[in-house]
Amino acid sequence: xTPSAIIKLRFIAFTEKAxxxxxxxxxxxxxxxxxxxxxxDNRLARDGEVVLDPGDEYGVEAALRIKExxxxxxxxxxSMGPAKAADAIRKGLSMGADRAIxxxxxxxxxxxxxxxxxxLTAAIKGESPDLVVCGCESTDGSTGxxxxxxxxxxxxxxxxxxxxxxVSGSKVTIQRQTDVGYDVVEADTPALITVTxxxxxxxxxxxxxxxxxxxxxxxxxxxxxxxxxxxxxxxxVLEVVExxxxxxxxxxxxxxxxxxxxxxxxxxxxxx
Amino acid sequence: MAKIWxxxxxxxxxxxxxxxxxLAKARDLGGEVExxxxxxxxxxxxxxxxxHGTKKVYACDDxxxxxxxxxxxxxxxxxLVKSGSPDxxxxxxxxDSREVAGRLSARLGVGQVSNCLDVxxxxxxxxxxxxxxxxxxxxxxKLNNQPAxxxxxxxxxxxxxxxxxxxxxxxxxxxxxxSKRAHLKERIAEKGEKVKLEDATIIVSGGRGMQGPENFPxxxxxxxxxxxxxxxxxxxxxxxxxxxxxxxxxxGKSVRPSVYIAAGISGAMQHTVxxxxxKVIIAINKDAEAPILxxxxxxxxxxxxxxxxxxxxxxxxxxxx
Ligand SMILES: Cc1cc2nc3c(=O)[nH]c(=O)nc-3n(C[C@H](O)[C@H](O)[C@H](O)COP(=O)(O)OP(=O)(O)OC[C@H]3O[C@@H](n4cnc5c(N)ncnc54)[C@H](O)[C@@H]3O)c2cc1C
Ligand SMILES: Nc1ncnc2c1ncn2[C@@H]1O[C@H](COP(=O)(O)O)[C@@H](O)[C@H]1O
Numbered sequence: 001x002t003p004s005a006i007i008k009l010r011f012i013a014f015t016e017k018a019x020x021x022x023x024x025x026x027x028x029x030x031x032x033x034x035x036x037x038x039x040x041d042n043r044l045a046r047d048g049e050v051v052l053d054p055g056d057e058y059g060v061e062a063a064l065r066i067k068e069x070x071x072x073x074x075x076x077x078x079s080m081g082p083a084k085a086a087d088a089i090r091k092g093l094s095m096g097a098d099r100a101i102x103x104x105x106x107x108x109x110x111x112x113x114x115x116x117x118x119x120l121t122a123a124i125k126g127e128s129p130d131l132v133v134c135g136c137e138s139t140d141g142s143t144g145x146x147x148x149x150x151x152x153x154x155x156x157x158x159x160x161x162x163x164x165x166x167v168s169g170s171k172v173t174i175q176r177q178t179d180v181g182y183d184v185v186e187a188d189t190p191a192l193i194t195v196t197x198x199x200x201x202x203x204x205x206x207x208x209x210x211x212x213x214x215x216x217x218x219x220x221x222x223x224x225x226x227x228x229x230x231x232x233x234x235x236x237v238l239e240v241v242e243x244x245x246x247x248x249x250x251x252x253x254x255x256x257x258x259x260x261x262x263x264x265x266x267x268x269x270x271x272x
Numbered sequence: 273m274a275k276i277w278x279x280x281x282x283x284x285x286x287x288x289x290x291x292x293x294x295l296a297k298a299r300d301l302g303g304e305v306e307x308x309x310x311x312x313x314x315x316x317x318x319x320x321x322x323x324h325g326t327k328k329v330y331a332c333d334d335x336x337x338x339x340x341x342x343x344x345x346x347x348x349x350x351x352l353v354k355s356g357s358p359d360x361x362x363x364x365x366x367x368d369s370r371e372v373a374g375r376l377s378a379r380l381g382v383g384q385v386s387n388c389l390d391v392x393x394x395x396x397x398x399x400x401x402x403x404x405x406x407x408x409x410x411x412x413x414k415l416n417n418q419p420a421x422x423x424x425x426x427x428x429x430x431x432x433x434x435x436x437x438x439x440x441x442x443x444x445x446x447x448x449x450x451s452k453r454a455h456l457k458e459r460i461a462e463k464g465e466k467v468k469l470e471d472a473t474i475i476v477s478g479g480r481g482m483q484g485p486e487n488f489p490x491x492x493x494x495x496x497x498x499x500x501x502x503x504x505x506x507x508x509x510x511x512x513x514x515x516x517x518x519x520x521x522x523x524g525k526s527v528r529p530s531v532y533i534a535a536g537i538s539g540a541m542q543h544t545v546x547x548x549x550x551k552v553i554i555a556i557n558k559d560a561e562a563p564i565l566x567x568x569x570x571x572x573x574x575x576x577x578x579x580x581x582x583x584x585x586x587x588x589x590x591x592x593x
Contacts (some may be wrong), residue, residue, distance in 0.1 A: 038404075042411065044404070112383055113383065113384070113386070114377065114378060114381070114382075114383040114384075117378060137523070141387075142387050142522060142523060143386035143387050143423075144370050144374070144386065144387075145370070145373070145374045145377070145384060145386045145423075146374075147374070148342065148370065148371050148372075148373075148374025148375045148378070149374050149375070149377065149378035150378075151342075151374075151375065152346065152374070152375040152378040152379055153378050155450065156453075157341065157343065157453030157454035158341060158342055158371060158375075158454055159341070159454050160341075160367070160371060161367055175460075177516065178367075178459070179468070179517045180461045180462065180463065180517075181459070181460040181461045181462035181463070182460050182462070183456055183457075183458065183459050183460070184456075184457045184458040184459075184460065185341060185454055185455065185456050185457065186454075186455050186457055187453050187454045187455065188453070191453070191454070196516070197510070197516075231381075232416060233383075233416065234377075234382065234383020234384065234385075234415065234416055234417055235383065235385050235400070235413040235414060235415055235416060236413065236414045236416060237411055237412070237413055238399060238412040238413065238414050239411070239412050240404060240409050240410070240411045240412075241409065241410055241412075242408070242409055242410075243403070243407055243408055243409055243410050245567065246548055246553070246567040247567075248565070248566045248567060248568070248571075249553075249568055249569035249570055249571065250569070250570055250571070251560070251565050251568070251570075251571035251572075251573065252570070252571070252572055252573070253560075253573050253574070254572050254573060254574025254575070254578075254579060258556075258572045258574055258579055259579060259582045259583050259586050260586070261570065261572070262554055262570065262572065262583055262586075263583070263586045263587065263590055265552065265554065265569070265570050266498075266531065266587070266590075267590065269530055269531060269551065269552050271473075271474055271498060271530065271531045271552075272498070272587055272590045272591055
């Protein structure tokens with residue numbers, strides 16, 4: 001068996017329904033390799049270089065693999081973010097997603113996790129998906145709160161930290177990563193899953209994919225279209241300060257005595 | 273007096289270590305400290321929770337919480353919160369607690385602050401401290417809702433037994449008709465850990481400077497000699513040299529051992545945020561400019577591949593003395 005065939009077996013899909021609909025939430029984030037800045041109101045500046053969150057590339061990849069194993073499936077990207085998020089969406093479309101919804105509204109600046117989840121949920125509801133795929137946690141926020149919130153607001157079960165996903169009929173089974181191995185978790189669709197890097201290397205966009213993405217539909221929507229009004233923010237940034245730094249200790253060149261020095265320190269703290 | 277609830281996550285029917293850390297913080301905040309324990313071992317957990325300063329435990333031993341992910345716990349917590357009205361609800365920033373906290377906060381419509389390093393009582397409310405930019409900066413976020421829901425990173429506080437007993441209030445599982453959905457069918461253990469990373473008092477961690485997975489046994493031998501565990505940077509986890517469970521840092525584990533030895537790790541913020549609480553840090557790096565050397569108690573500029581095996585021999589010799 002070729003390696004790709006083995007990978008595909010993870011996503012065996014026999015759907016009774018004619019079409020499996022998969023929504024993937026994708027977030028554009030400031031390029032993690034660039035220098036990050038704050039805005040005047042202490043939020044992460046989102047006007048520099050942006051990329052598709054690497055965690056969400058795994059989400060797109062997982063969805064595409066499920067689609068490839070299914071009789072018929074559609075992969076819809078949903079993203080909330082400023083105009084620039086269009087670049088991240090294009091990347092997902094170039095990888096092979098079918099179309100996208102881009103929620104952009106000036107009234108969403110500095111949205112907290114709950115607002116984000118409410119807005120994404122409103123857009124997802126309009127699609128009535130069988131599966132929602134998210135990253136475990138965003139690379140810039142690392143809060144991991146948006147997916148369980150969306151699952152709650154949609155009334156979906158959540159199957160999280162999946163390193164392997166299998167869709168068979170109306171059943172989704174995942175291997176949930178744990179410290180000692182994994183848990184097998186199963187639910188009927190519709191369901192929400194979050195994926196880890198374990199689902200497989202995200203594919204590169206081919207030239208053909210990039211060309212095709214140009215004509216794929218990206219529907220732009222605002223808060224009004226979704227019928228969502230923004231509530232009071234759950235939190236308020238009071239201040240941002242430099243983290244305390246540890247004092248540097250002694251730095252020595254390894255001239256043959258380094259081991260002795262390390263052992264002496266270990267002995268001092270009673271580690272040996 | 274503020275009413276503070278700690279979500280007492282249970283792992284294999286025992287109180288998860290993070291819970292005792294949260295209780296230490298809850299006591300410091302000076303409120304009325306109570307806990308909620310759901311699932312197998314909940315009532316029995318009251319003894320440990322009491323010793324760590326909990327006055328009252330709402331316990332439900334129903335195994336529905338162990339069989340179905342997040343939803344039954346959310347339903348039951350919602351009912352408890354509505355009748356008990358806590359001011360602050362503390363969760364660990366762990367895989368299992370995150371799932372429940374996220375759903376509950378959406379259910380109650382109150383939001384939350386996640387991935388926190390600390391929480392303080394201020395002006396009748398609560399202010400959470402959150403790392404920004406991989407830990408280079410710390411933001412103070414004021415929570416606007418009741419209950420204030422805060423998720424705290426493991427190893428942010430030191431657990432401490434203070435003695436005492438908790439009153440146990442048995443509660444019934446309130447589980448919605450549609451909440452038995454994500455079914456936990458099986459737990460597979462692929463390997464037995466010798467010493468758990470987060471419990472280890474000595475950690476030997478390796479980064480890309482170890483050159484390849486074939487050199488990680490050098491770190492294992494040193495860790496074995498010291499009775500510790502092996503950790504890793506994300507670069508080597510991403511490269512597939514070692515499993516994710518060994519990753520230390522922002523997107524991995526937070527650790528606080530008495531000794532942390534970093535071999536061939538550059539010391540990026542996202543790594544150090546997970547280990548800078550260690551009592552003693554020893555770093556071995558061949559680049560004298562590596563950031564890890566600027567935060568180590570003892571920094572050695574040299575080749576880890578040569579130094580680590582020698583160190584293992586020296587430790588073994590010293591232990592024999
Ligand atoms: C959102 C985000 C989250 C992240 N989360 C984490 C996280 O949780 N944990 C984490 O670790 N990283 C995390 N990172 C990655 C982090 O930024 C660094 O890229 C990573 O920690 C680097 O790993 P490293 O030190 O092993 O590799 P490198 O940066 O490549 O460093 C290797 C070091 O080894 C030294 N070296 C080389 N050869 C030798 C030798 N023979 N002997 C001694 N020294 C040698 C080099 O001088 C160098 O300093 C995250 C990044 C982002 C953007
Ligand atoms: N603004 C957003 N637009 C689309 N998806 C998002 C957004 N914010 C969060 N998500 C999704 O939720 C996951 C976890 O993000 P977080 O909860 O912010 O750590 C991400 O990997 C995305 O899949």
